[in-house]
Amino acid sequence: MYAKRLDNLPPYLFAQIDKLKAQKRAEGVDVIDLGVGDPDLPTPKHIVDSLCEAARDPATHHYPDYTGMIEYREAVSEWYKRRFNVSFDAKTEVLALIGSKEGIAHVPEAFVNPGDYVLATDPGYPVYKTSTLFSEGILHEMPLKEENDYLPELDKIPADVLKKAKLMFFGYPNNPTSATAPISFFEEVVEFAKENNIVAVHDNAYSEIAFDGYKAPSFMEVDGAKEVGMEMHSLSKTYNMTGWRLGMAVGGEELIAGLGRVKTNVDSGAFDAIQRAGITALTSSQQCVADACNIYQKRRDTLVSGLRSLGFDVRSPKATFYVWMKVNNSMKFAEKMLNEAGIVVTPGVGFGKNGDGYVRFAITRDVERINEAIERMRGLEF
Numbered sequence: 001m002y003a004k005r006l007d008n009l010p011p012y013l014f015a016q017i018d019k020l021k022a023q024k025r026a027e028g029v030d031v032i033d034l035g036v037g038d039p040d041l042p043t044p045k046h047i048v049d050s051l052c053e054a055a056r057d058p059a060t061h062h063y064p065d066y067t068g069m070i071e072y073r074e075a076v077s078e079w080y081k082r083r084f085n086v087s088f089d090a091k092t093e094v095l096a097l098i099g100s101k102e103g104i105a106h107v108p109e110a111f112v113n114p115g116d117y118v119l120a121t122d123p124g125y126p127v128y129k130t131s132t133l134f135s136e137g138i139l140h141e142m143p144l145k146e147e148n149d150y151l152p153e154l155d156k157i158p159a160d161v162l163k164k165a166k167l168m169f170f171g172y173p174n175n176p177t178s179a180t181a182p183i184s185f186f187e188e189v190v191e192f193a194k195e196n197n198i199v200a201v202h203d204n205a206y207s208e209i210a211f212d213g214y215k216a217p218s219f220m221e222v223d224g225a226k227e228v229g230m231e232m233h234s235l236s237k238t239y240n241m242t243g244w245r246l247g248m249a250v251g252g253e254e255l256i257a258g259l260g261r262v263k264t265n266v267d268s269g270a271f272d273a274i275q276r277a278g279i280t281a282l283t284s285s286q287q288c289v290a291d292a293c294n295i296y297q298k299r300r301d302t303l304v305s306g307l308r309s310l311g312f313d314v315r316s317p318k319a320t321f322y323v324w325m326k327v328n329n330s331m332k333f334a335e336k337m338l339n340e341a342g343i344v345v346t347p348g349v350g351f352g353k354n355g356d357g358y359v360r361f362a363i364t365r366d367v368e369r370i371n372e373a374i375e376r377m378r379g380l381e382f
């Protein structure tokens with residue numbers, strides 16, 4: 001019944017976990033869900049108020065502009081200038097997205113011909129792979145290994161792959177490994193993309209979720225980045241707006257125009273009232289972001305010190321709301337956690353074969369629940 005491209009999709013591990021989780025809940029287990037990469041914190045009130053007001057204005061009820069409201073694109077451009085000191089022409093170098101997942105899912109359609117290679121980090125955000133498959137590109141996985149600080153080794157990519165490589169997906173601060181990248185790595189990517197004629201697509205969804213004074217860079221800060229690439233960003237993680245579906249792509253004019261051509265033919269843009277609320281989010285005080293990071297930082301400290309007290313060797317992340325931990329067998333570990341402690345964690349193998357041997361904890365639950373999870377784990381043998 002279904003097209004081959006659906007049959008070719010890798011099994012969606014997360015759907016399987018959702019099923020097991022629902023089953024446990026039906027059995028009456030008080031499940032602690034450290035699996036979901038979705039903030040439990042609400043969207044800040046001033047942003048919600050802005051949406052309510054905008055939704056009452058009939059001017060927002062029509063088809064939006066395909067590329068996004070110019071005021072929204074200007075707000076994005078000003079935010080990038082303030083935050084990363086990079087300038088974008090709001091008219092030609094900024095595109096509104098219906099969440100950055102949408103941009104990631106559509107970008108290969110603009111640049112990849114059937115049979116072209118797409119380079120993507122493994123483990124990685126699953127949409128890098130599925131969008132490659134939908135565009136009939138061939139996936140080349142770039143392993144992220146602990147011994148390389150979870151950065152891909154660009155010089156290990158075979159010459160025959162490079163010859164036909166058209167696009168590269170990568171993202172730091174990284175989901176799922178929570179690794180960060182130094183700007184020197186982004187400089188390396190710009191050189192690499194130039195040399196090999198590759199469109200570099202950086203996924204920067206977590207740049208604002210950072211701790212201990214760390215400030216994540218943007219790929220676009222590097223000289224020459226606009227000529228080779230673009231960055232996908234989003235309001236989802238920064239302002240607890242995952243359900244709202246609002247993001248942005250920024251980058252070189254021609255590249256942004258390519259993605260824009262795909263989108264014009266597929267969707268009709270994000271609801272104007274949501275874009276107006278997005279403007280409020282980007283242009284108001286950023287104290288709400290600092291507050292959220294303080295909360296995540298306390299949770300991170302609770303989880304990391306708890307896991308260490310249980311004897312696990314775990315790295316304390318500088319950014320993202322994930323803790324990535326080495327285990328013997330990621331599926332077995334996750335199953336045991338759910339069956340014997342009622343705790344959901346995500347097996348690393350769900351993000352790609354190089355994620356095997358790791359699990360991901362999301363610190364999207366409060367300190368009390370994280371402490372309870374640690375107490376429940378204390379009785380288990382791993």
Ligand SMILES: *Cc1c(COP(=O)(O)O)cnc(C)c1O
Nearest residue numbers: 099100101125175205234236247
């Ligand atoms: C959450 C996430 C996104 C997409 O978020 P949107 O809600 O679609 O903006 C993109 N990349 C990574 C790595 C993510 O974790």
